[in-house]
Amino acid sequence: MDVTIHFKEIDHKLFGFVEGEIDTFTASGLRDELEAVKITEGLEIELDLSKVNYMDSTGLGIFVAFYKRALRENGKVKLVGLSNRLQRLFEITGLSDLMDIETDKKVELR
Amino acid sequence: MVNQTERNLYIAQNFTRQLIQKNISPEDVISIHKNAVEQIFPNQMNELQPAYDFLIEVMVHYGMAHREHQSLLQKQAEYEMEMKIATNIQKTLLKTYVPNMKNIDIGMISVPIRKMNGDYVHFFHDGEEYLSVAVTDVVGKGVPAALCMSMVKYGLETLVYAYKDPSYVLEVINRVIEKGVDDSMFVSMFYGCLNVEQNIFSYASAGHEPALHYSAKNDQFFTLEAKGLLLGVLSETNYTFHEIVLEENDLIIMMTDGVTEFRVKEELNSREVITTLIKENRHLSAQQLCQLLYKEIERVQNFKLFDDFTVVILKK
Numbered sequence: 361m362d363v364t365i366h367f368k369e370i371d372h373k374l375f376g377f378v379e380g381e382i383d384t385f386t387a388s389g390l391r392d393e394l395e396a397v398k399i400t401e402g403l404e405i406e407l408d409l410s411k412v413n414y415m416d417s418t419g420l421g422i423f424v425a426f427y428k429r430a431l432r433e434n435g436k437v438k439l440v441g442l443s444n445r446l447q448r449l450f451e452i453t454g455l456s457d458l459m460d461i462e463t464d465k466k467v468e469l470r
Numbered sequence: 471m472v473n474q475t476e477r478n479l480y481i482a483q484n485f486t487r488q489l490i491q492k493n494i495s496p497e498d499v500i501s502i503h504k505n506a507v508e509q510i511f512p513n514q515m516n517e518l519q520p521a522y523d524f525l526i527e528v529m530v531h532y533g534m535a536h537r538e539h540q541s542l543l544q545k546q547a548e549y550e551m552e553m554k555i556a557t558n559i560q561k562t563l564l565k566t567y568v569p570n571m572k573n574i575d576i577g578m579i580s581v582p583i584r585k586m587n588g589d590y591v592h593f594f595h596d597g598e599e600y601l602s603v604a605v606t607d608v609v610g611k612g613v614p615a616a617l618c619m620s621m622v623k624y625g626l627e628t629l630v631y632a633y634k635d636p637s638y639v640l641e642v643i644n645r646v647i648e649k650g651v652d653d654s655m656f657v658s659m660f661y662g663c664l665n666v667e668q669n670i671f672s673y674a675s676a677g678h679e680p681a682l683h684y685s686a687k688n689d690q691f692f693t694l695e696a697k698g699l700l701l702g703v704l705s706e707t708n709y710t711f712h713e714i715v716l717e718e719n720d721l722i723i724m725m726t727d728g729v730t731e732f733r734v735k736e737e738l739n740s741r742e743v744i745t746t747l748i749k750e751n752r753h754l755s756a757q758q759l760c761q762l763l764y765k766e767i768e769r770v771q772n773f774k775l776f777d778d779f780t781v782v783i784l785k786k
Contacts, residue, residue: 383776384612391654416777417609417658417727424703425654453658453677454699 362386363412365393373404379411382419390419394426399435410441420453427459438462493540495533500526557585560616564623569595573666575785576601577756579764582778588615589726589780592626594633602633602663605782607678607726609656621650622657622701636661636674640698640709644676647702656702660724664716664784671722671784674711676701679727682741684748686719691745694722721756722784723748728777729767743770756783 363380374397382390397405407423409415423439430437438460442450447463450456489499504522508515564587568578580589588609594602606622608615625646632638639661647657660681662673673681677700683692698709716722723744730740747766751759760781768775 416731417607421609421654421656424656424700425652428653428703452679454697455677455703457697458699458703 363390365390367397373406376405376407377411378407378409381414382412382422383414383416384418387418387422391422391425394422397426399430399433401434403435404438405430405435406438406440408441409439409446410443412443412446415446415449420449420455423459424455436460495529496536497526497529497533500529553585556613556616560586560620563620564590564616566591567593569593569601571595571601571666572598573786574601574664575756577758577760577783577785578781579757579760580778580780581764581775583728583775584612586612586616587778588612588619589728589778590619590623591780591782592623594630599666600634600663601666601784602639602661603724603782603784604639604659604661605678605681605724605726605780606657606659607728607778607780609654614655618647618651618655618657621646622659634663634665636663636672636711637709640674640676640701641707644701644707644709645705648705651702656700658700658727660696662722662724664722669716669786670713671716672711672713674698674709676707676709679725679730681725682721682723682745682748683714683716684721684723684745684752685717686721686752687717689749691749693741716786718786719752720786721748721752721759724782724784726778726780728775728779729763729781731777732771740767743767756785759783759785 363378363382363386365379366377368375368377378390380386399405427437439450440462442461442463444463447456447461450459450461455461500522504526507518566578566580568576576593578591580587580591582588588607590606590608592604592606594600604626606619608618608622622643625643626639629639629642632642640659643657643659647655657676658678659676660673660678661675662671662681664671671683673694673696675696676698680696681694683694684690685692692714694712694714696710696712699707729744732740743766744763747763748759751762754762760783763781764779767779
């Protein structure tokens with residue numbers, strides 16, 4: 361299974377919808393798409409991962425790289441819609457303390 | 471052409487084999503055929519000539535594709551050769567030496583999913599007094615992972631003077647990796663140090679799968695949670711360490727996510743599979759437990775693992 365990402369810009373905010381399984385084999389496509397995103401100063405980017413049903417550490421690496429680039433270029437990245445499984449992955453790796461992350465539950469509450 | 475028999479076809483088959491062996495191109499095969507037909511039916515050649523010429527022209531292009539394919543095969547063989555050499559170098563370079571100690575039983579298994587292993591285990595020990603172990607997992611698999619892991623190994627080698635201090639080890643290795651790799655590369659590490667005489671196990675984790683502690687006295691498992699960021703993400707990261715007391719027949723189980731992540735059977739609780747198996751077989755040696763765990767998880771996942779698999783077990 362492959363992974364796709366669609367972007368939509370609403371009110372100067374960039375929304376990305378990621379769908380599929382992210383592993384060693386599918387990751388490079390996603391990496392290229394994210395690298396192609398032009399980050400301007402103050403740009404807010406929200407990546408929706410609610411349709412991601414599997415992600416391994418390679419996938420994690422892609423989001424970390426994107427996050428670090430955004431940090432350097434003064435943009436803001438937020439990950440939303442994480443399943444319990446994904447949430448656990450970000451927690452174990454300590455990344456949930458570093459990155460702006462919202463789980464599925466909070467989205468529902470809103 | 472008139473009396474086509476099984477025998478003729480059989481001869482043709484054998485002849486084809488020889489042609490392939492001698493690397494005869496498709497257009498030459500048609501040419502041979504054309505000459506044979508010309509000799510047997512000289513009178514019909516006037517009509518057949520254009521058809522054969524047409525076919526030969528078409529086959530020239532097939533011939534080119536065929537030769538390209540051949541050269542690719544050769545290139546692939548060369549790559550495989552190089553890969554084999556690299557795999558051997560990695561095996562020597564990243565070989566784990568499991569210490570033999572009187573009062574601690576140590577077991578370890580590490581099985582790569584591809585040719586090169588993205589997991590690595592490093593032991594330090596000072597006589598019979600201290601034993602330290604680092605269980606690491608680098609993001610990704612294959613060659614890039616192995617290259618990064620060499621860096622981790624040499625980083626650890628230089629820390630002989632400080633191997634009893636989990637926080638310090640993680641902080642130094644973090645800086646080494648952060649400087650040396652690109653943004654999407656990182657390593658997770660669980661680091662534990664056992665003071666054999668005082669039976670104190672101190673540990674810290676950098677984004678690694680939590681280890682398990684089996685307490686024989688309570689007949690119960692405890693998760694050795696320790697929060698800490700992956701190595702290589704931020705240059706200045708602090709890691710806190712925790713301590714537990716190890717008692718007679720207690721076990722420490724350290725592993726990589728290849729052990730706990732079930733890609734196919736999401737509904738299965740991997741921790742439960744692990745703890746049940748270990749509890750039932752706790753009388754076995756540490757090495758036997760590692761092997762049993764590998765067999766069981768391979769079976770649960772239908773003999774199709776998705777990640778490098780590494781377990782280290784310490785038994786008091």
